[in-house]
Amino acid sequence: xxxxxxxxxxxxxxxxxxxxxxxxxxxxxxxxxxxxxxxxxxxxxxxxxxxxxxxxxxxxxxxxxxxxxxxxxxxxxxxxxxxxxxxxxxxxxxxxxxxxxxxxxxxxxxxxxxxxxxxxxxxxxxxxxxxxxxxxxxxxxxxxxxxxxxxxxxxxxxxxxxxxxxxxxxxxxxxxxxxxxxxxxxxxxxxxxxxxxxxxxxxxxxxxxxxxxxxxxxxxxxxxxxxxxxxxxxxxxxxxxxxxxxxxxxxxxxxxxxxxxxxxxxxxxxxxxxxxxxxxxxxxxxxxxxxxxxxxxxxxxxxxxxxxxxxxxxxxxxxxxxxxxxxxxxxxxxxxxxxxxxxxxxxxxxxxxxxxxxxxxxxxxxxxxxxxxxxxxxxxxxxxxxxxxxxxxxxxxxxxxxxxxxxxxxxxxxxxxxxxxxxxxxxxxxxxxxxxxxxxxxxxxxxxxxxxxxxxxxxxxxxxxxxxxxxxxxxxxxxxxxxxxxxxxxxxxxxxxxxxxxxxxxxxxxxxxxxxxxxxxxxxxxxxxxxxxxxx
Numbered sequence: 001x002x003x004x005x006x007x008x009x010x011x012x013x014x015x016x017x018x019x020x021x022x023x024x025x026x027x028x029x030x031x032x033x034x035x036x037x038x039x040x041x042x043x044x045x046x047x048x049x050x051x052x053x054x055x056x057x058x059x060x061x062x063x064x065x066x067x068x069x070x071x072x073x074x075x076x077x078x079x080x081x082x083x084x085x086x087x088x089x090x091x092x093x094x095x096x097x098x099x100x101x102x103x104x105x106x107x108x109x110x111x112x113x114x115x116x117x118x119x120x121x122x123x124x125x126x127x128x129x130x131x132x133x134x135x136x137x138x139x140x141x142x143x144x145x146x147x148x149x150x151x152x153x154x155x156x157x158x159x160x161x162x163x164x165x166x167x168x169x170x171x172x173x174x175x176x177x178x179x180x181x182x183x184x185x186x187x188x189x190x191x192x193x194x195x196x197x198x199x200x201x202x203x204x205x206x207x208x209x210x211x212x213x214x215x216x217x218x219x220x221x222x223x224x225x226x227x228x229x230x231x232x233x234x235x236x237x238x239x240x241x242x243x244x245x246x247x248x249x250x251x252x253x254x255x256x257x258x259x260x261x262x263x264x265x266x267x268x269x270x271x272x273x274x275x276x277x278x279x280x281x282x283x284x285x286x287x288x289x290x291x292x293x294x295x296x297x298x299x300x301x302x303x304x305x306x307x308x309x310x311x312x313x314x315x316x317x318x319x320x321x322x323x324x325x326x327x328x329x330x331x332x333x334x335x336x337x338x339x340x341x342x343x344x345x346x347x348x349x350x351x352x353x354x355x356x357x358x359x360x361x362x363x364x365x366x367x368x369x370x371x372x373x374x375x376x377x378x379x380x381x382x383x384x385x386x387x388x389x390x391x392x393x394x395x396x397x398x399x400x401x402x403x404x405x406x407x408x409x410x411x412x413x414x415x416x417x418x419x420x421x422x423x424x425x426x427x428x429x430x431x432x433x434x435x436x437x438x439x440x441x442x443x444x445x446x447x448x449x450x451x452x453x454x455x456x457x458x459x460x461x462x463x464x465x466x467x468x469x470x471x472x473x474x475x476x477x478x479x480x481x482x483x484x485x486x487x488x489x490x491x492x493x494x495x496x497x498x499x500x501x502x503x504x505x506x507x508x509x510x511x512x513x514x515x516x517x518x519x520x521x522x523x524x525x526x527x528x529x530x531x532x533x534x535x536x
Contacts (some may be wrong), residue, residue, distance in 0.1 A: 009187050010168075011431045014194045018456070021195075021472070025465035032468040040471045043478055044315045048301050051318045052310075054278045054481055055143035057300060058150050061488065062345050065081040065153070071342035072494050075333075076160040082338035084253060090347060091256040092335055092418070094355050097148055097328045097348075099419035100208040100412045102140065103263075106359040107394055108387050109136045109365045111378050114371065118309045119299075124379070129372060133286035133364050137296050139317050141290070142349055147321040149348035151329025154491035156336050156344065162494065167334065167429035169193050169326060169483055175490040189483050192429050192476060193326045198456060199473025200323045201423045204416065205457030206469070209233055214388045215405050219394075229461050232413075237454035238415040252367035252421045259414040266407055267362050273399050274366045279498050282368075283361035308518065322477035323486070330429070367394045424449040 025032040044051070065071050076081065108131035117128035118135060121270035154172040158164045164171045170186030177185055208359040209232045210224070216232070217224045239255070271279060290297070301310045320456065337345050376397060398404050427440040427449040440446070460469050 005433050005442065007431055007433045010190050010194070010224075013187075013191050014198075014431070015452075017191070017195060018198060022456075022459055022465070025468045026463040029463055029465040033464060033471065036468050036471040036475065041311075044311045044319070047478070048311055048315045049317045049417075050481065052299050052301065054322075055146050055318060058146040059143070059349075061243060062146060062149070062349060066342050066345055070499060071340065073157075073161070073261055073341050073495065073499060075156045075339055075341065075344070080160075080338040082336075084335060087260075088253050088257055089335060089339075090351060091118060091260040092252060092422075093328075093332050093347065094352060095256045095259050095415055095418040096252075096331050096422040097145070097324075097352060097419075098140070098356060098415075099204055099413035101204060102356060102359050103363070103408070103412060103415065104208060104211055104387075104391065106136065106140075106356075106363040107353065107391050108382065109139070110360065110364040110368045111371060111382055111390065115379050115383070116309075118297075118307075118313075120305060120307060129368065130285075130289065132368055133282055133360055134289040134293075135297070135313070136360040136364055137286055137290045137353075138294075140360065141311065141353040143298065144317065144321045144356075145348050145352040146329040147325050148352070148475075149332070149345055149375045151325055151487060152332040152336065152344055152348065152435055153341055154487040154533070155330055156333035156339075157491055157494065159333055160337050161498070165434040167330065167426075167432070169330070169430075169487060171174050172487045173483070173490050175493045176486055177490075188504055192479055193483070194427055194430055196323045196473055196476030197327050197423060197427065198453065199418060199469055199476060200320070201327070201453055202460050203225065203470040204234070204419065204457040205453070206460045207234060207414060208416050209390065209457065209461060211388050212409060214392055215395075215409045215412070218392060219405055221408070226461065229459060233454050233457050233461075236417055236420060236457075237450060239413060252418060252425070255414055256418050259411060259418060262407060262411050262414070266411060267358060268406065269404070270366055270398065271362050274362070275369045278369050279361055279365040282365050283357070286361075287357070287389075315509070316474065319474040319477040322480050322484070323473050326480065327419075327423050327426055330426045334425070334429075370394060370397060420450065420453055420503060423453060427452075472532065 049056065072458070082091070105213065113132040113135050114128050115123055117123060117125075121127050121130075121131065151169065151172070155167075155169070158172040158174070159167065166182075168186070168190045170181045170189045172235050173186070173189065174181040180186060209229050212232045213224045213228045216222070216228060221229070297314070300314070332344065332348065367378055371378045376393050378390050378394060381393050395401060395405065395408065424446050425440070428445040431449075432441045432445065459465075
């Protein structure tokens with residue numbers, strides 16, 4: 001254990017709390033879900049205003065940061081180059097950030113909104129259909145990715161500019177917490193973050209595994225059993241466990257590149273064989289609708305008409321993204337060395353949403369067109385038989401479905417594997433005392449967390465506690481708002497201290513003002529050269 005450089009004060013509390021949490025869920029999943037659901041209802045009902053304001057405040061902060069001189073700060077030394085190509089960098093951010101859920105929910109969500117539309121619109125009408133795609137664009141759009149991006153900047157700054165040897169949220173809070181960042185307050189921050197991360201990833205396994213099992217059952221004409229679900233999760237563990245073991249460059253990067261190519265190929269195929277004109281027309285119209293009603297959708301809480309749609313969707317989704325943000329933020333920070341702050345923000349807040357809109361524009365509009373044209377009663381199938389059956393009904397209408405289904409299985413597996421790759425890397429990093437010279441924890445430690453995530457997924461499916469775990473992971477998002485605010489204040493304090501005044505004597509070494517640590521390093525190097533030390 002000593003050689004693995006493990007932070008026992010973080011690792012063991014997480015494992016113990018995880019075990020103690022799963023036992024009552026296993027004993028009575030429905031009761032656990034009811035209790036957690038009551039807590040979540042209280043939070044979303046009384047603190048919905050906080051959840052809807054939080055992502056808008058992030059956008060305002062990012063606007064200030066991007067257009068200020070601080071946006072040009074390089075996350076690393078002045079001569080550091082990006083570690084990954086633009087394609088691979090975006091592929092890893094995107095595939096880790098959205099996982100397989102985007103392929104699942106981009107089909108189901110528009111039909112769900114058609115059946116239960118916002119603003120008191122009558123269900124199943126053309127007016128309801130007009131809101132089916134815009135709300136998908138909104139839920140997976142700019143505000144969601146802004147939440148993802150918020151922890152990325154302070155963490156990357158702490159890691160590559162301040163040179164803090166810890167890859168933990170608590171480390172990014174050091175300018176405010178001081179020595180307490182490595183004491184009990186810091187440990188609590190990291191433990192809460194890890195538990196929330198395990199919860200959202202475990203929930204993802206529980207959501208997507210049945211879909212992959214259904215596709216495999218369709219391929220091989222076999223029944224979908226719990227044994228098949230275990231096989232699916234075992235395939236995941238092999239994929240993302242092997243990828244994590246190989247590391248970022250040989251594992252996660254290659255998986256992400258390959259997966260993005262497959263997914264783009266499937267999207268192009270569906271776009272060409274589907275109702276292409278309808279997809280284009282309704283996507284453009286939906287973007288207009290979303291931006292026209294952006295603030296209404298962002299701030300609506302049903303205070304007058306007492307409708308629950310904002311709490312059921314907007315507040316829940318923002319809490320869900322906050323729960324996932326620690327994973328995406330830390331992972332993005334890890335792979336963004338050599339980028340500028342402005343590049344990271346623009347990639348996550350603009351390019352990320354566009355990628356999600358493509359999924360809803362193609363898959364969502366394809367399913368919606370089947371419903372509106374009375375070709376397939378997708379809504380009825382979803383209500384009566386479940387979401388996976390509805391998705392299968394949509395997929396089976398595609399030409400060459402015998403080829404598309406295996407490709408979808410591969411895409412689902414790799415999409416999920418890249419998310420779990422990132423989760424295993426982050427969990428092992430947070431549970432390490434400090435990063436090694438490679439910037440990654442030992443392979444065995446990374447593989448351990450891959451096995452833990454697989455075990456949690458199997459346990460959730462076995463005990464039927466998916467809903468309780470999903471709601472619990474969202475509840476963790478509440479204290480994470482406070483953590484992210486603390487990280488942001490710490491970042492602003494640091495960046496103003498380090499880059500508040502340009503050091504004109506160092507302009508020839510960099511186009512940007514340097515941090516204090518970089519300034520000291522350059523001064524030492526210059527003194528060494530002048531004294532002849534470097535030539536000895």
